[in-house]
Amino acid sequence: MLNIYCPHCGEHRSEEEFHYAGEAHIPRPENPAELSDEAWGDYLFFRRNPRGLHHEQWYHATGCRRFFNVARDTVTYEIHESYPMGARPSVSRDSEEAA
């Protein structure tokens, strides 16, 4: 059971209050009409499945009903940080390797 910090409620809540909402930071292509089928398919359906650090979206379903981002390690389940939509993560693959 994960203990997730909700940046809008300002405290840690148990995982059952949340829904997982997929990989974070996937920009929608500027001009979808100009994209090849393969590139559009990659955007729509293909997701990273990293071993280690993963940035993902969570939805606080029973609380504030808001989406936010979480940086989580898929091996250790450690959560590095929670941050609101639109913000950039302070923990990235590069910063982890430098540390």
Next chain:
Amino acid sequence: MTQLTLPRAESPLHHADLPALAGQDQKGGLILREERFSALVILRGPDDDPGMRAGVEGALGAAPPTEPCSSVLGDDGTRLLRITPDEWLVFGPGTQRQDLMSRLRSALQGTPGRVVDVSSGYACLHLSGEALADVLKKSTSYDVHMRNFPPGKVVGTTFGKGQAYMLRTDADSVLVIVRRSFADYTWLWLQAAAEEYGLSIAG
């Protein structure tokens, strides 16, 4: 001649006939009272808008709280519960159901604040008694200890297999606000959860 029938309001737990059960067993560890026909209004708007804050303060005597999971008391027994950064639930006694909406609506004219009456969409259950903490511990994963859930705090969390807003009204009681469609489920859940401590109904 046709008999005229007056419109009849039924609370979410009307079918359970709580008034008939009230007073039967006074020794229960959990005391449940349905806050029948309470006024509930959703208020939405940017929390830093001075016009909206002033309008709400004029209408209710308190500005919307901005601290996460907090609530403030307003005039005439009203209470403003912060749900998200731009959404509040205004709870008031049933006598104010009509009044609350018109007061807020006129006070928010020309501001980005918006209100909608959701009184009939929720069931409000007032829980107290010496087994309150034990029953809540069975019902939710949230830490309901006084140091984590002090009076005035409001949280949206799981309750049974459903969802509820829980407001600690004072040291000994909690107001549980559930969707009207979950009222019967919550009532059955509480009966089962309180079975070992005894359940009293307050009128």
